Amino acid sequence: MTDRTSFTRPQIKIDTDNTSEQDRASSNSSLNPRASTPVRNLPRKSVDSIASFASVATTTTANGNRRFTFSMENKSGSLNYSPLGNNSIYEVVMNTRYKQWLQAPTNLDITPVILSRNEIPDNWNELVSTYVNTIKSDAEVFVNRANVKNINRIEDIRLHESSNDRQNSNIIDEELSLEDDDDDVMSQVPEFYFEKSFSIENERVFKKILDGIDLNLATVVGPSPTSRETSRKENQLATNENINDGAYIELKDKLSDYLDVVESSLVSELSKSSPQFFYVLGEVDNIQKKVSDTVLDLDKMDVELKSVQKDEIKARTETLRKIFKRRNIEKLEQGLLQVKLVLDKVEECKTLYATDDHDRSLDMIKSVDSLIRGISKSENVAKWTEGWPYELSDLKSVPALIEIREFLTNMKIEIGGKLSIKLCDILLKDVRQHYQGIDVYATLGKLQDGYDGIQKVQEQNTELQNSIREVILKLNRCEELASAFSLYQAKSLTECKDIIKAYLPSAQRSNISPSISTEPSSTSLISQAPGTAPVETKPVPTNANPPKLSTLIRAQTPLEFQNMIIEIYTRCSEALRVLFRHQKMLLDIALDVVDSAGSEDGPSENQHNMITQLDIRHGINEIIGVIQLRMGKVLAVRKEITSALRYDHFLILYAINVAFIQECEALSGEFLTKYLSDSLASQIKHCISNRDSKNVRTIQKKIELENWSPYIVNPGFQKEVNEIVSSVDIDPIAWTNLIDLKVSLDIKTDSKSAEEDADAEQSEKDTSKQEANETRGNRKSVVVGDNTFVASDSLLTTIGLIRELLILSINLPSVYLSYFEKLCFNLLKCFNNYTIGLINQPGRPAKSSGKNLSIMAETLDCLAEFISIVQKFYQRISNVTRDFVPYDPNNYEMLKKQYQSSTEKIYAANAPPPPV
Numbered sequence: 001m002t003d004r005t006s007f008t009r010p011q012i013k014i015d016t017d018n019t020s021e022q023d024r025a026s027s028n029s030s031l032n033p034r035a036s037t038p039v040r041n042l043p044r045k046s047v048d049s050i051a052s053f054a055s056v057a058t059t060t061t062a063n064g065n066r067r068f069t070f071s072m073e074n075k076s077g078s079l080n081y082s083p084l085g086n087n088s089i090y091e092v093v094m095n096t097r098y099k100q101w102l103q104a105p106t107n108l109d110i111t112p113v114i115l116s117r118n119e120i121p122d123n124w125n126e127l128v129s130t131y132v133n134t135i136k137s138d139a140e141v142f143v144n145r146a147n148v149k150n151i152n153r154i155e156d157i158r159l160h161e162s163s164n165d166r167q168n169s170n171i172i173d174e175e176l177s178l179e180d181d182d183d184d185v186m187s188q189v190p191e192f193y194f195e196k197s198f199s200i201e202n203e204r205v206f207k208k209i210l211d212g213i214d215l216n217l218a219t220v221v222g223p224s225p226t227s228r229e230t231s232r233k234e235n236q237l238a239t240n241e242n243i244n245d246g247a248y249i250e251l252k253d254k255l256s257d258y259l260d261v262v263e264s265s266l267v268s269e270l271s272k273s274s275p276q277f278f279y280v281l282g283e284v285d286n287i288q289k290k291v292s293d294t295v296l297d298l299d300k301m302d303v304e305l306k307s308v309q310k311d312e313i314k315a316r317t318e319t320l321r322k323i324f325k326r327r328n329i330e331k332l333e334q335g336l337l338q339v340k341l342v343l344d345k346v347e348e349c350k351t352l353y354a355t356d357d358h359d360r361s362l363d364m365i366k367s368v369d370s371l372i373r374g375i376s377k378s379e380n381v382a383k384w385t386e387g388w389p390y391e392l393s394d395l396k397s398v399p400a401l402i403e404i405r406e407f408l409t410n411m412k413i414e415i416g417g418k419l420s421i422k423l424c425d426i427l428l429k430d431v432r433q434h435y436q437g438i439d440v441y442a443t444l445g446k447l448q449d450g451y452d453g454i455q456k457v458q459e460q461n462t463e464l465q466n467s468i469r470e471v472i473l474k475l476n477r478c479e480e481l482a483s484a485f486s487l488y489q490a491k492s493l494t495e496c497k498d499i500i501k502a503y504l505p506s507a508q509r510s511n512i513s514p515s516i517s518t519e520p521s522s523t524s525l526i527s528q529a530p531g532t533a534p535v536e537t538k539p540v541p542t543n544a545n546p547p548k549l550s551t552l553i554r555a556q557t558p559l560e561f562q563n564m565i566i567e568i569y570t571r572c573s574e575a576l577r578v579l580f581r582h583q584k585m586l587l588d589i590a591l592d593v594v595d596s597a598g599s600e601d602g603p604s605e606n607q608h609n610m611i612t613q614l615d616i617r618h619g620i621n622e623i624i625g626v627i628q629l630r631m632g633k634v635l636a637v638r639k640e641i642t643s644a645l646r647y648d649h650f651l652i653l654y655a656i657n658v659a660f661i662q663e664c665e666a667l668s669g670e671f672l673t674k675y676l677s678d679s680l681a682s683q684i685k686h687c688i689s690n691r692d693s694k695n696v697r698t699i700q701k702k703i704e705l706e707n708w709s710p711y712i713v714n715p716g717f718q719k720e721v722n723e724i725v726s727s728v729d730i731d732p733i734a735w736t737n738l739i740d741l742k743v744s745l746d747i748k749t750d751s752k753s754a755e756e757d758a759d760a761e762q763s764e765k766d767t768s769k770q771e772a773n774e775t776r777g778n779r780k781s782v783v784v785g786d787n788t789f790v791a792s793d794s795l796l797t798t799i800g801l802i803r804e805l806l807i808l809s810i811n812l813p814s815v816y817l818s819y820f821e822k823l824c825f826n827l828l829k830c831f832n833n834y835t836i837g838l839i840n841q842p843g844r845p846a847k848s849s850g851k852n853l854s855i856m857a858e859t860l861d862c863l864a865e866f867i868s869i870v871q872k873f874y875q876r877i878s879n880v881t882r883d884f885v886p887y888d889p890n891n892y893e894m895l896k897k898q899y900q901s902s903t904e905k906i907y908a909a910n911a912p913p914p915p916v
Contacts (some may be wrong), residue, residue: 033330106625185261190866193258211254213247335393339401341384342371346404349411358415362477372401416480420487427488427582428495430464434497435574443570445742448659452668461585469589476593482613485586489619490577493516496572496623500630502568505552505560553637558649561638562656565631569660572627573667580667590614619673624664628676631660635679639658643687647804648738650687651811654680655739684812688819695801695827702794703834708855710780711791714856717799718783724803725785727810728872735807784869789862790855798831802866814877817884821874825887828867835860836902839909857906864899867892 082091091097121127192198192208200206349364367380367581374392376382385392395401474479547555556564591614629783635642635657642653657680723732737743782791789795802824809820835856874886 009800066512069223097731118487120889149254167216186265187262189258209255210251213251222498241494285822331390331393334388334390335395337388338371338385338392338395339398342368342395342401342404345371345384346407349408353411353415358419360476361415362474362539362890365412366477368408369405372396372405412478413480416475416478416483418483419471419475419478420480423468423475423484424488425473426468428491430582431492431495431575434578435571438570438574440567440570441745443574444566444656444659444745446665447573448655448741450663450770461581465585465589468586469593472586472589476590481590481594485590485614485616488582488586489622492575492616492619493623493626496575496627497630499571499575500627502569503571504549504634505556505564506546550637553634554641556638558641558645561641562649562653565634565653565656568631569656573660573663574666576624576664576739579623583616583620587615598794615666619669621668624668625673628661628664628673631657632676632679635676635683639683639686642683642867643690643816647808649742651738651808652741652744654684654812655741655744658739659741684816688816688823691805692823692826695823696830698801699798699827700834701792702797703831703838706794708792708852708859710855711793711796713779713791715779717796718779720782720797720803721782724799724866724869726808727806728869728876731810735810738807739811784862784865787862787865790858792855792859794831795859795862798827798863799866801827802870806870809874809877812882814884817877817881821870821887824870825891825895828863828870829898831863832860832895832898836905839905841904853906855908857903860899860903860906864896864903867896867899 079085081096082088083095084090169825190208192205198205200209345364345368349361349368352361352364363380367378370376370378370381371384371392372395374394376385381392396405472481475484534667553561584886594614642650645653657676661677661680723734726732727735780791781788782795785791805820805824805827812820838856839853871887871889871892874884878884878886
């Protein structure tokens with residue numbers, strides 16, 4: 001039972017700080033009718049009132065006082081902030097007017113709470129130990145009483161102490177009397193407490209519980225205002241408080257009585273069923289004991305059953321072991337038959353190989369390999385092993401068959417090698433047919449135009465594809481396709497090397513004696529028509545040491561060397577064209593064969609690795625590199641001889657090499673090696689360096705031997721002078737045709753008709769006739785533009801040298817333009833220096849030399865015109881060439897002044913003496 005005196009009446013506290021002064025005044029007036037005026041002396045605000053007020057008013061004034069953030073100025077019906085009008089829910093939720101009124105609370109809004117710290121004494125361990133020792137005995141008693149089994153034993157003892165049925169009947173009577181008493185006691189509790197809908201929160205139920213008791217809930221208890229009205233009523237409120245305390249105690253006592261009745265009824269109900277409960281617990285112990293005994297019996301039965309079944313299982317095991325042994329013996333016999341079959345089929349395979357029956361040999365090798373691997377999917381293997389009871393065994397690990405497998409592998413490799421040679425022979429035969437039966441000079445002209453005989457090749461490719469497809473199929477079956485293509489690359493390289501070797505000079509084909517090494521003179525190149533018979537050779541003694549190849553190359557005449565490189569380049573380029581066509585054709589056929597074989601038999605071991613090796617483009621590119629490397633070395637041997645060639649012969653040699661280099665780039669699609677182009681560039685540089693010193697020596701010698709007398713001018717030379725004058729504006733066709741091999745080598749293509757040949761012959765006759773008529777006139781002057789100058793031998797030589805330099809400037813790469821301009825400038829400068837040197841020689845009278853100084857002055861005036869021509873020529877080229885910067889015009893002006901000064905000196909030296 002609870003302490004009735006400790007019950008206190010609940011108090012309702014109203015916080016007056018959260019309301020406004022007007023609300024407090026109204027509430028005071030309602031509670032205290034006598035209070036007619038509002039209370040002015042208000043206590044300070046509480047924390048709750050500050051927090052609730054700060055949620056609305058978050059802005060501060062200058063004095064620190066809070067003010068209401070919503071302005072009352074805009075109270076019109078404007079829809080700028082809300083479609084629902086001012087002060088709508090939409091405006092508050094969407095925050096369209098005041099963006100800063102919602103913000104996080106601060107310490108001013110939520111006062112920080114300081115938590116108290118738990119202080120634990122230093123001797124807490126001793127206090128806990130003392131407390132544990134104090135309650136230890138009580139805890140043991142509680143544990144013993146709480147154990148269900150101990151309670152069961154106590155109940156058994158209590159039941160055994162009852163000696164007769166009378167005592168039991170008395171107990172029953174007592175229980176019945178207790179039940180009656182319980183019913184009487186329970187009737188004291190009102191019925192509504194036992195209803196399912198009982199809820200103290202229900203107002204009606206709560207009124208039933210109060211049973212007419214007035215708790216005076218309307219009375220306000222708390223800190224009353226310090227006013228006169230409150231002090232007058234203190235006694236009356238105390239009296240009311242005592243009355244309410246009595247009502248609370250009465251209600252508490254009633255509810256406590258109801259609780260005691262329910263508890264006593266509950267205890268009695270539990271005491272009725274406790275004997276049956278303890279009896280059931282005892283039965284559970286008996287059942288557990290019986291279960292353990294049953295488990296022991298089952299274990300004994302299991303041991304007996306095992307001993308009984310052991311003999312039976314052993315007998316059946318022996319039977320199965322014999323069955324397995326018999327099957328293993330049968331499998332062994334079948335394996336021996338399989339080995340014997342392998343040996344027999346290998347002998348058949350040897351016979352087929354000896355008769356060169358490659359198709360059946362490959363089929364037999366594949367079938368025997370499947371037989372050794374134990375694969376019965378092959379048609380031949382299924383036919384051989386028809387009716388065998390077991391699956392075939394994998395015999396790869398049998399030591400006796402290792403040599404057989406190696407023999408089959410070697411046989412497959414040998415068949416692949418023969419087929420590879422056959423494939424190479426077919427392809428190389430096609431290559432030879434293309435490059436051996438060509439017209440060399442016609443092919444050279446077509447080489448310069450980028451010729452490829454597409455239609456003719458397409459007609460031949462159909463027959464060639466049919467001939468090699470069967471070979472490629474067999475190569476794929478013996479897995480030697482990639483090695484066959486590698487062999488073809490090697491043989492193609494050897495074939496191209498043989499082309500070069502076949503046309504290089506040798507002791508048997510040259511006129512040079514093996515024991516004598518001579519340096520050829522730089523004789524002029526004589527044109528030779530295509531198809532001319534080769535030069536007869538002298539026999540070489542067999543006992544003499546053959547000369548070196550470099551000696552033989554240097555011993556060639558320029559025409560022989562030119563014909564040699566034309567033969568090599570044309571035939572190698574034709575061979576390369578065929579090789580690239582073979583590359584595409586082989587790749588297409590091989591991929592088709594590999595794909596079809598993969599779809600039928602599944603992917604083989606090396607199929608994926610082999611596909612990447614079927615493209616022979618890398619090998620052809622290597623062939624191009626080898627050809628250019630060797631020809632670059634051949635050109636390097638004749639470096640000195642080539643630099644001394646005439647300008648037109650040098651340009652022909654240059655054009656042939658450039659045509660081959662461009663053809664290689666067009667075929668391969670990339671620039672593979674720089675050796676040949678570097679060798680050609682070295683030839684050009686050496687030619688420029690030699691030409692400078694050669695020109696200076698030529699001018700000096702001409703001036704020293706010059707008689708300064710009028711010289712007959714060939715009509716063709718005046719045409720060349722006109723070309724020089726026109727080069728200031730355009731490139732003359734006669735100059736640009738020098739690197740056109742069809743024109744320079746007089747190559748007649750099939751496109752020329754008979755009428756064109758007749759017209760050309762007629763024009764040549766007319767030109768020859770005109771030149772003959774002009775020659776009869778003995779013309780001794782040179783026309784440069786609008787001026788006519790008396791010709792001299794040194795003048796014609798100098799103009800010819802200038803023309804050669806200008807022609808080289810147009811036809812050679814633009815990187816050498818600055819060198820050729822310097823050569824022209826030095827040539828004109830040296831001519832002036834050497835000429836004026838004759839006038840300035842001391843002790844030499846002008847008239848005693850017998851030379852016409854007027855012609856010398858005419859020569860200098862004519863060359864002064866060529867200074868302007870050369871300047872304008874290179875200025876025009878610089879306008880269309882990006883990397884070329886011509887000479888400074890001041891240099892040309894200075895050279896012109898030097899020529900003018902020299903002319904004035906000559907005229908002064910040639911003036912007649914004054915009269916005596």
